[in-house]
Amino acid sequence: MNKLVLAAIVMFSLGARADTPPPAPAPAPTTANAALEQQCRDALNADPAFEKAIANKIGIQLDEETLKVHEAADAQVKMNERHVIYAYAAMWVVAALFLIYLLFRQQALKSEIAALRKDLEAAAK
Amino acid sequence: MKKLVPIFSILAAVGFAVSLYEIFVVTPIEVSIDRSTGRLMASSLFFNYKIMYFHVAHAFWLFCAVFVAGIGSALYLKTQNPKWDDIASAAVEVSVAFGAVVLVTGSIWARAAWGVWWHWEPRLTMSLLLWIVLVGYMLVRRFAGPSGDRIAAGMAIFGMIGVPFIYVLVGSDSHPNSGANGVVATLPPDMRLAFWLSVASFLLWFLALMLTRLDSTRAERELRELRERALDLGVL
Numbered sequence: 506m507n508k509l510v511l512a513a514i515v516m517f518s519l520g521a522r523a524d525t526p527p528p529a530p531a532p533a534p535t536t537a538n539a540a541l542e543q544q545c546r547d548a549l550n551a552d553p554a555f556e557k558a559i560a561n562k563i564g565i566q567l568d569e570e571t572l573k574v575h576e577a578a579d580a581q582v583k584m585n586e587r588h589v590i591y592a593y594a595a596m597w598v599v600a601a602l603f604l605i606y607l608l609f610r611q612q613a614l615k616s617e618i619a620a621l622r623k624d625l626e627a628a629a630k
Numbered sequence: 631m632k633k634l635v636p637i638f639s640i641l642a643a644v645g646f647a648v649s650l651y652e653i654f655v656v657t658p659i660e661v662s663i664d665r666s667t668g669r670l671m672a673s674s675l676f677f678n679y680k681i682m683y684f685h686v687a688h689a690f691w692l693f694c695a696v697f698v699a700g701i702g703s704a705l706y707l708k709t710q711n712p713k714w715d716d717i718a719s720a721a722v723e724v725s726v727a728f729g730a731v732v733l734v735t736g737s738i739w740a741r742a743a744w745g746v747w748w749h750w751e752p753r754l755t756m757s758l759l760l761w762i763v764l765v766g767y768m769l770v771r772r773f774a775g776p777s778g779d780r781i782a783a784g785m786a787i788f789g790m791i792g793v794p795f796i797y798v799l800v801g802s803d804s805h806p807n808s809g810a811n812g813v814v815a816t817l818p819p820d821m822r823l824a825f826w827l828s829v830a831s832f833l834l835w836f837l838a839l840m841l842t843r844l845d846s847t848r849a850e851r852e853l854r855e856l857r858e859r860a861l862d863l864g865v866l
Contacts, residue, residue: 585677588742592681592735596688599734600835603727607842614849621856621865628865 631841638838645831652824653683660818678742683825685735686814687832688728689757693793695725695836696760699767700790703783712851715779718786720843722767724836729761753805756796763789 549556660675702718705711736754741747748754763785770782817825860866 582677585742588678588738589680592685592738595734595738596684596731599727599731603724603839607839607846611842611846611849614846614853618849618853618856621853621860624865625856625860625863628860628863 632845635838635841638834638841642831642834642838645827645834649683649824649827649831652827653680657683657821657824676743678739681735681739681742683828684832685732685739686825687829688731688735690829691832691836692725692728692732693797695721695728695840696764696786696789696793698840699725699764699786703786707780707783707787715783716844716847716851718783719771719779720840720847722764722782722786723843724839726761726764726768727839728836729757729764733758733761751805753796756792760789760792760796763792 549559657680658675659677659679699718699721702714702721706714706718736757737747740749740754767782767785767789770785771778774781814825857866
């Protein structure tokens with residue numbers, strides 16, 4: 506899916522480039538790499554296959570970067586889900602422990618009351 | 631009263647099932663982006679906010695239980711009627727359980743939302759102190775001897791006075807606001823049903839636990855009386 510989206514973006518950008526009017530002449534080179542830049546620009550304009558190969562390469566790099574962003578977002582969502590599950594589990598663990606405590610206590614009290622009553626009745630006789 | 635326990639429990643279970651559906655299927659996740667910076671706004675509600683539906687519901691009934699305990703204890707100290715002491719004691723035990731849920735779920739939510747398990751900010755610290763007071767109440771009743779119930783009653787009143795501080799008076803630097811302008815009062819309409827359903831379900835659960843605990847408090851009193859009789863008759 507991500508690749509499709511990226512491919513669409515690259516195609517759109519190439520298409521947009523074709524639709525736009527021809528750019529103004531490049532400004533006079535001012536950097537040390539200006540000659541190399543110009544050479545690269547000429548090579549891209551001269552050979553559509555080379556331009557396409559470069560666009561694909563950029564697309565792959567973009568894809569990897571996007572994937573990293575998506576992976577980070579996915580980890581964030583999973584952490585969120587995990588913590589919601591932890592919180593629900595904690596709530597039910599506390600509730601279950603309290604309930605077990607109440608039931609055991611009730612049971613112990615009932616049996617002790619019954620035993621004492623029995624002893625008292627026996628003593629009264 | 632005892633017959634009400636299964637009814638409350640069943641209603642709470644049904645309410646909880648419906649509220650789970652509402653919380654996880656119906657209520658939205660709200661993500662807002664600041665258009666000027668392109669960043670997510672702090673007011674965004676990510677998936678972890680769904681902890682709120684039972685964290686806040688438990689906090690409501692915790693505060694309610696502490697008030698019941700405080701008022702029951704005050705009446706016990708005034709009238710010396712053990713009925714009020716039974717109610718206060720049951721309410722404190724249930725509030726310890728509810729307080730534990732509030733603290734644990736709050737801590738997990740803090741980890742998800744703020745990246746830390748605990749933050750020593752006023753509301754959290756006061757909530758922890760209230761819980762410690764409640765645990766202290768139980769320890770005093772158990773270990774302080776014959777006058778333990780009256781000392782514990784004083785502690786329950788002390789705890790009750792702390793509740794308004796936690797809920798309204800104490801300022802908060804990271805915990806969401808409560809009170810008139812708080813999160814609950816300003817909930818969007820599509821979250822209200824899930825929230826109040828959750829609150830109602832936990833009210834029924836709270837009442838079921840209170841009645842069960844009240845029953846065992848009465849059994850404890852009966853046991854004490856039987857022991858005294860047994861001592862008088864030389865059975866023990």
